[in-house]
Amino acid sequence: MTLRTVATTPFNDQKLGTSGLRKRVPVFQQAHYLENFVQSIFDSISAPAGSTLVLGGDGRYYNREAIQIILKMAAANGYARVLVGQGGILSTPAASCVIRKYQTYGGIILSASHNPGGVDGDFGIKYNGSNGGPATETVTEAIFALTKQISQYHILDAADVNLDTIGTTQLGAMQVEVINAVNDYADLMATLFDFNQLRALLSGGFRIQFDAMHAVTGPYAQEIFVNRLGAPVNSVMNAVPLPDFGQGHPDPNLTYAHELVEIVYGENAPDFGAASDGDGDRNMILGKGFFVTPSDSLAVLAANATLVPGYKNGLAGIARSMPTSAAADRVAADLGIPCFETPTGWKFFGNLMDAGKVTLCGEESFGTGSDHIREKDGLWAVLFWLNVVAARNESVEAIVRAHWAKYGRNVYSRHDYEAIPTEAANQVIQKIYAQFPELAGKSYGRYTVATADDFSYTDPVDGSFSSKQGIRILFTDGSRIIFRLSGTGTEGATIRIYLESYEPDVAQHHLDAQDALSELIAIALELSDLKGLTGREQPTVIT
Numbered sequence: 001m002t003l004r005t006v007a008t009t010p011f012n013d014q015k016l017g018t019s020g021l022r023k024r025v026p027v028f029q030q031a032h033y034l035e036n037f038v039q040s041i042f043d044s045i046s047a048p049a050g051s052t053l054v055l056g057g058d059g060r061y062y063n064r065e066a067i068q069i070i071l072k073m074a075a076a077n078g079y080a081r082v083l084v085g086q087g088g089i090l091s092t093p094a095a096s097c098v099i100r101k102y103q104t105y106g107g108i109i110l111s112a113s114h115n116p117g118g119v120d121g122d123f124g125i126k127y128n129g130s131n132g133g134p135a136t137e138t139v140t141e142a143i144f145a146l147t148k149q150i151s152q153y154h155i156l157d158a159a160d161v162n163l164d165t166i167g168t169t170q171l172g173a174m175q176v177e178v179i180n181a182v183n184d185y186a187d188l189m190a191t192l193f194d195f196n197q198l199r200a201l202l203s204g205g206f207r208i209q210f211d212a213m214h215a216v217t218g219p220y221a222q223e224i225f226v227n228r229l230g231a232p233v234n235s236v237m238n239a240v241p242l243p244d245f246g247q248g249h250p251d252p253n254l255t256y257a258h259e260l261v262e263i264v265y266g267e268n269a270p271d272f273g274a275a276s277d278g279d280g281d282r283n284m285i286l287g288k289g290f291f292v293t294p295s296d297s298l299a300v301l302a303a304n305a306t307l308v309p310g311y312k313n314g315l316a317g318i319a320r321s322m323p324t325s326a327a328a329d330r331v332a333a334d335l336g337i338p339c340f341e342t343p344t345g346w347k348f349f350g351n352l353m354d355a356g357k358v359t360l361c362g363e364e365s366f367g368t369g370s371d372h373i374r375e376k377d378g379l380w381a382v383l384f385w386l387n388v389v390a391a392r393n394e395s396v397e398a399i400v401r402a403h404w405a406k407y408g409r410n411v412y413s414r415h416d417y418e419a420i421p422t423e424a425a426n427q428v429i430q431k432i433y434a435q436f437p438e439l440a441g442k443s444y445g446r447y448t449v450a451t452a453d454d455f456s457y458t459d460p461v462d463g464s465f466s467s468k469q470g471i472r473i474l475f476t477d478g479s480r481i482i483f484r485l486s487g488t489g490t491e492g493a494t495i496r497i498y499l500e501s502y503e504p505d506v507a508q509h510h511l512d513a514q515d516a517l518s519e520l521i522a523i524a525l526e527l528s529d530l531k532g533l534t535g536r537e538q539p540t541v542i543t
């Protein structure tokens, strides 16, 4: 085995997005492309000699090849040990769990989350620090800066490592330890939730249907729901992770998890439905014929947290991303705890959790989590909901309706316009910017604009500043329209329009969100001239 230093030249497109670097598989397969990026990670974090790294991915196409390359580079860069998920697979929350449990220096997660996979699908790579959370903006910017000036990388010439058998292999001076992260993760869940109560629920006739969408959570869900909690085997569907996710789009929402949605809205429906995404950090929660918006989910979990053993002493605070509805703010106010509003992306929650300022965090994009790890966590959210259902002995729908009756309903929806030519997307944003000076005080039907701005954030822990995090049009009654460009796509631009209106009147709570928000939707389209500038008549996805 020989150590090699390979001369290389920079690629100019390795800027990290909302969650790591995401590109099409063929881009990653170019000679030196992955290697340049990985070397830039290693150079920017300069792990002390003897450090341990965690490594794994969501099992998508190119996962195994990338892991072999990264292992050989880790060996050549002085790591003493790498913990790899069996088969090269680790869900994002399991990676965060393992980094923390074994106190490693950090980890590399290979995933493009909910983006489709396969030969021509997407691939991605992200770095998480020793707290188990996504690298902060300071770190991601340092990595990007290094990718622009890289001239060489280090790699060990060696045979591939067996990733399928639990145990330790020597790779040069480094040890590769293949671990069963499913057990590590399930053990952590057992410390947070009342597994006895859950076992009684799931083996007692309460029917759940969990859709792993042929992505990473299948084995985790089987271990937890079937093996440990006694649910029938067919409670978990699409449970075998596939490199192309069965040609599906592993994003747990009403559009892409339609197979599950049909079951839960169909005849003889189960009592509870849930799905998770490609890498296991997102969740969708459904009751019998009932959809829980992720913003409501965060608020309901916060309001019921003391029913769950891991949170029985209450919450330090709550954080939500700016576009997420203010439903959680109402719960925080009621509980007398702080609520933080951060930019989009889980990386902004890490400092708040590390500092003990918040316990629960959530994003409207089907992300919910807590300080048990430093990533959002799909199965954790499902278990939390089941624990609340068991403790209250009420249906999902009844719990949400009671919540709305107490706090009012923050009616919410997001409209995505995907794969828009970048120039047209920028024109839409510019069009709204240009109106900023005249918007305040302007009325549209029953809505009057209070302020319009571009969201910026100063991290209360380390003082770092992030600007241009989304346009906010705030109305006097608390309603909001937000425009943002996605930072996770790999083709053109995606415009996201987030719509929220507060409805205190219980008599209106039965309304469909799209109907209740129709006026705001019309205002958003008028303000942005989105149809005129992009030629799009309809959103691609509505959540």
Ligand code: G1P
Pocket (backbone or CB within 6 Å): 018, 019, 113, 321, 344, 345, 346, 363, 364, 365, 367, 485, 486, 487, 488, 489, 496
């Ligand atoms: C999207 C979501 C965001 C989430 C991220 C990673 O990012 O909107 O909330 O943190 O995926 O799952 P976006 O494409 O909007 O930049």
Ligand code: ZN
Pocket (backbone or CB within 6 Å): 092, 112, 113, 114, 277, 278, 279, 280, 281, 282
């Ligand atoms: Zn994800």
